[in-house]
Amino acid sequence: xxxxxxxxxxxxxxxxxxxxxxxxxxxxxxxxxxxxxxxxxxxxxxxxxxxxxxxxxxxxxxxxxxxxxxxxxxxxxxxxxxxxxxxxxxxxxxxxxxxxxxxxxxxxxxxxxxxxxxxxxxxxxxxxxxxxxxxxxxxxxxxxxxxxxxxxxxxxxxxxxxxxxxxxxxxxxxxxxxxxxxxxxxxxxxxxxxxxxxxxxxxxxxxxxxxxxxxxxxxxxxxxxxxxxxxxxxxxxxxxxxxxxxxxxxxxxxxxxxxxxxxxxxxxxxxxx
Amino acid sequence: xxxxxxxxxxxxxxxxxxxxxxxxxxxxxxxxxxxxxxxxxxxxxxxxxxxxxxxxxxxxxxxxxxxxxxxxxxxxxxxxxxxxxxxxxxxxxxxxxxxxxxxxxxxxxxxxxxxxxxxxxxxxxxxxxxxxxxxxxxxxxxxxxxxxxxxxxxxxxxxxxxxxxxxxxxxxxxxxxxxxxxxxxxxxxxxxxxxxxxxxxxxxxxxxxxxxxxxxxxxxxxxxxxxxxxxxxxxxxxxxxxxxxxxxxxxxxxxxxxxxxxxxxxxxxxxxxxxx
Numbered sequence: 001x002x003x004x005x006x007x008x009x010x011x012x013x014x015x016x017x018x019x020x021x022x023x024x025x026x027x028x029x030x031x032x033x034x035x036x037x038x039x040x041x042x043x044x045x046x047x048x049x050x051x052x053x054x055x056x057x058x059x060x061x062x063x064x065x066x067x068x069x070x071x072x073x074x075x076x077x078x079x080x081x082x083x084x085x086x087x088x089x090x091x092x093x094x095x096x097x098x099x100x101x102x103x104x105x106x107x108x109x110x111x112x113x114x115x116x117x118x119x120x121x122x123x124x125x126x127x128x129x130x131x132x133x134x135x136x137x138x139x140x141x142x143x144x145x146x147x148x149x150x151x152x153x154x155x156x157x158x159x160x161x162x163x164x165x166x167x168x169x170x171x172x173x174x175x176x177x178x179x180x181x182x183x184x185x186x187x188x189x190x191x192x193x194x195x196x197x198x199x200x201x202x203x204x205x206x207x208x209x210x211x212x213x214x215x216x217x218x219x220x221x222x223x224x225x226x227x228x229x230x231x232x233x234x235x236x237x238x239x240x241x242x243x244x245x246x247x248x249x250x251x252x253x254x255x256x257x258x259x260x261x262x263x264x265x266x267x268x269x270x271x272x273x
Numbered sequence: 274x275x276x277x278x279x280x281x282x283x284x285x286x287x288x289x290x291x292x293x294x295x296x297x298x299x300x301x302x303x304x305x306x307x308x309x310x311x312x313x314x315x316x317x318x319x320x321x322x323x324x325x326x327x328x329x330x331x332x333x334x335x336x337x338x339x340x341x342x343x344x345x346x347x348x349x350x351x352x353x354x355x356x357x358x359x360x361x362x363x364x365x366x367x368x369x370x371x372x373x374x375x376x377x378x379x380x381x382x383x384x385x386x387x388x389x390x391x392x393x394x395x396x397x398x399x400x401x402x403x404x405x406x407x408x409x410x411x412x413x414x415x416x417x418x419x420x421x422x423x424x425x426x427x428x429x430x431x432x433x434x435x436x437x438x439x440x441x442x443x444x445x446x447x448x449x450x451x452x453x454x455x456x457x458x459x460x461x462x463x464x465x466x467x468x469x470x471x472x473x474x475x476x477x478x479x480x481x482x483x484x485x486x487x488x489x490x491x492x493x494x495x496x497x498x499x500x501x502x503x504x505x506x507x508x509x510x511x512x513x514x515x516x517x518x519x520x521x522x523x524x525x526x527x528x529x530x531x532x533x534x535x536x537x538x539x540x541x542x543x544x545x546x547x548x549x
Contacts, residue, residue: 017387024388041406106297107304113524114517115482117398117489118498121505121513126321201396205486208402209502217399224402232402240394247394 043230051230052237064219069238071214072203075131079138080199084192087143091150091191092180101151108144116141116198117205124210133210134203141202142195149191153184186259193251200243323511332515345500350519352495353484356412357527360419361473361480368424368476369469372431377461389428397422397483401490410493415484418491422483423476430472434465470539474532481524497523 025045031037032044039047057063094101116137123133161179170178207217216235223231305325311317312324323331336346371389374381400421404414442464446456488498497520504512 016383020384020387021391102292102296103300106300109525110301110521113478113481113528114521115485117482117486118501118517118520120489121501122321122510122517124505125508125510125513201398204396205398205401205490208398208490220399220402224405227406229403229406232406236395236399236403239396239399240391243396244394 040227041229043233048230048233048237052234055231055234065234065238068214068216068219068235069242072207072216073242075134075207075215076138076196076199076203079135079203080142080192080196082135082139083142083146083195083199086139087146087191087195088150088188091147092154094147095151095154095184096180108147112144116202117209120206120209129210130212134206134215137206137210138199138202142199145194145198146191149187149194150184153187153191154180156187157183182262185262189251189255189259193247193255196246196251197243200239200246204239320510323514328511328514328518331511332519335512335515345495346515346519349495349497349500349516350523353488353497353523356415356488356496357419357477357480357484359412360416360484361423361477363416363420364423364427364476364480365469365473367420368427368472369431371424372428372465373435373461375428376432376435376465389425393425397479398486398490401487405491410491414491415487415496418487419480419484423473423480426476426479427469427472430468430475431465434468435461437468438464467539470532470536474528474536477532478524478528481527485520 028037028042029044029046032039032042032047043051052065053059055063055065057065094104119140120133120137123136127133127136157180161183162175165175165179203215204217204220207215208221211218211221216239220232220235223229223235308317308322309324309326312319312322312327332346334340336344338344340346342348371381371385375385376382397418401414401418404417408414408417438461442460443456446460451459484496485498488496489502493499497516501513501516501520504510504516
């Protein structure tokens with residue numbers, strides 16, 4: 001097929017994808033304009049867009065949106081880094097020692113059905129509202145996917161490659177460096193992706209409950225008290241867009257640079273949220 | 274992400290303790306025992322970390338007739354379960370219908386797929402403040418959050434179930450003169466059922482977590498999430514820990530007990546094991 005047609009095909013795919021979304025937005029806009037939906041509860045997309053422009057500081061007002069986004073990103077990334085620092089070593093330990101895993105798993109399975117947000121009341125009493133509480137809640141949300149993915153990656157490696165390296169005189173460090181880390185890398189990256197997604201998704205709720213003055217969750221929740229619905233929608237769209245950007249741009253690039261290049265098969269992708 | 278796998282067969286000893294039972298008792302006992310001792314001796318603050326026995330005692334009182342309100346914890350549990358059931362039930366019906374539309378029809382795929390992939394990245398709980406405006410502080414807010422949390426997994430799994438079915442099954446049904454309704458009834462519905470149950474299992478897990486958080490943000494009265502958040506305002510640590518313990522145990526029971534049993538049954542009946 002000539003390249004021109006391939007580009008045409010791609011454009012068609014994109015248009016087909018965007019058409020229903022645009023249709024929905026148009027229907028929404030019309031519903032508000034004709035008074036079918038109440039503008040004070042469901043503002044028209046054009047109103048939301050105008051509000052976004054204002055919040056971005058394009059009309060000369062203070063650009064508050066960037067401040068909120070920055071604060072949120074900082075907290076989510078910090079929590080994610082902590083989750084990796086704790087989850088990966090613990091995952092290696094539990095993945096390598098079946099006995100340790102069997103003993104620890106009752107505690108883990110008691111922790112697992114708990115949403116990370118449920119710890120917020122305790123943290124609020126101990127640390128009060130603020131960054132520390134939010135970061136710990138997000139950490140608790142992010143650490144389990146990282147831990148489980150690491151554990152699965154290490155376990156999937158199997159014993160034979162370890163025996164091979166050991167029998168050829170490799171030290172335990174060699175086993176770690178040349179067998180375990182490369183073998184578990186796809187699962188590790190999947191775990192990182194999931195962990196960051198969980199951190200980001202937990203962040204909203206944590207910020208609504210515990211933020212003092214900044215963050216997207218705080219922006220949404222405080223806009224509610226002024227019935228400033230368009231700001232709320234701007235916040236929701238920002239949350240979704242940044243979440244998507246982290247997942248596809250950041251981790252997508254990382255996966256293409258590592259997994260897709262070094263490994264034949266793609267690592268199993270995990271769940272959502 | 275289940276943890277337990279069949280233990281390696283060991284040589285049967287005459288008085289071997291069932292390790293599968295011993296391990297949880299010992300590890301959880303150790304955790305709570307150390308906590309108890311540390312709190313009782315004052316190594317850790319008994320206000321911030323009340324000893325487990327005190328937590329259980331306060332849970333026992335608040336679940337009984339002398340609680341404030343009487344049988345408060347039971348009421349919280351009942352309301353949380355009601356919201357969970359209502360939201361998940363809604364997700365099961367609407368999610369399967371949307372899944373069927375995406376999997377079976379061209380228009381369904383063309384319309385719903387883009388819209389779903391646009392909505393899915395929104396964190397479920399970000400809907401809460403908007404829903405609060407629409408419905409106010411009401412059960413409908415929490416139920417809708419539960420519905421949103423559960424429906425994506427159900428839709429995804431129903432679509433996967435349809436895609437996994439081989440074309441030949443359709444051909445067989447068609448060649449024997451099955452009508453569209455008959456194909457749906459005898460081929461598609463049994464074919465997607467195991468996948469639907471997997472979706473349900475994952476969806477219920479997400480829904481339970483979302484429900485607790487939504488209740489903290491939006492419940493007017495009662496519900497486990499509301500209970501722990503309310504207790505925080507009075508710095509009633511024992512109630513918070515009791516609530517967290519209840520949430521965790523109930524969540525385990527729902528995921529392992531109810532949905533797990535359902536899954537086992539269908540797998541036994543149809544012999545399909547859905548890998549995810």
